[in-house]
Amino acid sequence: MKQILITGVAGMIGSRMAEYILKQYPEFEVIGVDNLSGGYIENIPEKVRFHQLDVTTDNLDTLFENGQVEYVYHLAAYAAEGLSPFIRCFNYQNNLVATANVVNACIKYNVKRLVFTSSMAVYGIGTPPFNEIHQPNPVDPYGVAKYACEMDIQIAGDQHGLDWCIVRPHNVYGQHQNIWDKYRNVLGIWMYQKLNNEAFTVIGQGKQKRAFTYIEDCLEPLFKAATSEKASKQIINLGSSTETSVIEAAKLLQEIVGGSAIEHLEERHEVINAYSTHEKAKSILGYVDQTNLKDGLLIMWEWAKQQPKRERKEWDTYELDKGLYGFWKK
Ligand SMILES: NC(=O)c1ccc[n+]([C@@H]2O[C@H](COP(=O)([O-])OP(=O)(O)OC[C@H]3O[C@@H](n4cnc5c(N)ncnc54)[C@H](O)[C@@H]3O)[C@@H](O)[C@H]2O)c1
Numbered sequence: 229m230k231q232i233l234i235t236g237v238a239g240m241i242g243s244r245m246a247e248y249i250l251k252q253y254p255e256f257e258v259i260g261v262d263n264l265s266g267g268y269i270e271n272i273p274e275k276v277r278f279h280q281l282d283v284t285t286d287n288l289d290t291l292f293e294n295g296q297v298e299y300v301y302h303l304a305a306y307a308a309e310g311l312s313p314f315i316r317c318f319n320y321q322n323n324l325v326a327t328a329n330v331v332n333a334c335i336k337y338n339v340k341r342l343v344f345t346s347s348m349a350v351y352g353i354g355t356p357p358f359n360e361i362h363q364p365n366p367v368d369p370y371g372v373a374k375y376a377c378e379m380d381i382q383i384a385g386d387q388h389g390l391d392w393c394i395v396r397p398h399n400v401y402g403q404h405q406n407i408w409d410k411y412r413n414v415l416g417i418w419m420y421q422k423l424n425n426e427a428f429t430v431i432g433q434g435k436q437k438r439a440f441t442y443i444e445d446c447l448e449p450l451f452k453a454a455t456s457e458k459a460s461k462q463i464i465n466l467g468s469s470t471e472t473s474v475i476e477a478a479k480l481l482q483e484i485v486g487g488s489a490i491e492h493l494e495e496r497h498e499v500i501n502a503y504s505t506h507e508k509a510k511s512i513l514g515y516v517d518q519t520n521l522k523d524g525l526l527i528m529w530e531w532a533k534q535q536p537k538r539e540r541k542e543w544d545t546y547e548l549d550k551g552l553y554g555f556w557k558k
Contacts, residue, residue: 231296232454233259235283235330236304237276238267240404240443241345241397241450245301247273248447256298259291266306266541271404284326292337299454301343302330308411309349310496311556312370314546323373324380331384341391341460342381343453348398348465348502350375356437356471358504360396360463367499378463391460393453398467398504402443402524403531409541411556414474415440415525418481418488419532420540427489428482429555431496434475439503441467442524449513456512464508468517471503477521484525493555 232249236242237260246258250273260276261283272278279291283304291297305323312319327344334342349371350364364375384390407416418428446466453459472480475490482488509515546552 229257229296230255230298231257231259232299232301233261233291233297234301234303235261236267236302237278238262238264238269238271239303240267240271240402240406241400241446242267242301242303243271243273243404244402244443245303245447245450246276249451250275252448253451257296259297261288261291262304266406266409283329284321288329288333292333292339295337297337298340299343300330300334300339300341301345301450301454302327303345305345307347307370308409309347309368309370310498311411311543312368312373313497314548314552314556315543316369316547318547319369320373323370324376327377328380331381331390335384335388335390339390341393341454343393343395343450344377344381346374346378346394346396346463347371348396348504350378350396351502351504352499356501356503358465358502360465360508368497385461393459393461394463395450395453396463396465396504397441397446398465398502399438399440400443400446400467401440402528404443405528406541407532407535408538411541415477415481415528416532418478419485419529422485422488423532427491428478429491429493430474430478431493431498433492434473434478435500436474436498437471437501437503438474438477439468439471440477440521440524442519445516445518449509449515452513458512462508462512464512465504465506466509466513466515467504467506469503469506470517470520471501472521480522481525481529484522484529494553496553
């Protein structure tokens with residue numbers, strides 16, 4: 229049977245993608261890999277052949293040896309962009325070295341195409357709306373790692389004939405998002421805070437603009453990223469074209485959850501306005517902005533309320549404390 233391999237299968241995009249493929253494209257078997265550092269075993273659909281492995285350090289040969297893996301989605305990463313300057317080495321190990329390990333395996337086992345989820349973080353201080361033709365200019369180690377991965381994958385394409393599609397999703401949210409990690413996923417952080425009777429925390433005045441994207445709108449486009457001829461060797465922004473300020477998003481969620489206080493935190497080093505153009509996502513991947521933020525949040529909130537109590541992710545020590553924001557200090 230033809231196989232699709234997904235790294236990061238216990239995470240939001242990986243697990244939802246696995247579900248989608250198993251339902252819509254049953255001709256594929258899904259092989260899943262995750263080290264469960266940022267995703268949960270309960271997210272993984274039963275039919276996935278799951279391997280608990282660390283893609284940074286483990287040998288991946290056994291996953292490919294029967295020669296049936298056609299497409300690889302490399303989604304495993306730790307996407308805590310704001311924290312990345314304080315866990316620099318970990319960030320490069322887990323995001324860049326891990327990708328090199330996956331690229332090696334894809335070349336060695338003649339995978340038909342590697343789909344890599346990069347990030348809008350590669351654009352950094354560029355001028356929004358970010359277009360794929362803009363020169364990346366990342367402002368933090370997470371963005372640098374993603375950009376380096378992109379370049380490495382393209383080199384593997386030129387030198388070793390690896391086919392690839394690089395997708396740059398942004399601010400994807402929905403069911404299976406990790407709402408227990410205090411360093412990332414602002415909408416999930418607020419849901420956790422509401423469930424624990426805490427105020428919504430907003431960095432600075434919340435004027436930062438983002439284009440929040442509902443996970444289900446991304447699934448068929450991601451499938452096409454692997455399988456459509458037109459997506460071969462393309463870099464494609466993926467997500468909603470409607471930008472919303474963080475404070476507007478907080479107010480919208482306040483209405484949905486039945487009210488919450490807002491606590492403003494000190495500003496941090498980040499790109500203020502980050503949103504992009506989507507002509508390529510629409511024309512190549514068939515992306516349609518179907519779900520507005522209110523509708524997506526209503527669905528995610530219903531899901532969040534059903535979740536078990538879980539311990540919140542907190543780093544015991546950072547690699548660097550210098551310049552660390554008060555809200556992350558111990
Ligand atoms: N969600 C977004 O808004 C967004 C935006 C841009 C890019 N991305 C990228 O999409 C991908 C998936 O994002 P997500 O939102 O589903 O994140 P997620 O944290 O929910 O999923 C990532 C998964 O990777 C796993 N993982 C991390 N390091 C690993 C390792 N070394 N070995 C094996 N597994 C490992 C985690 O346990 C987790 O289950 C990531 O590469 C992320 O950078 C996401």
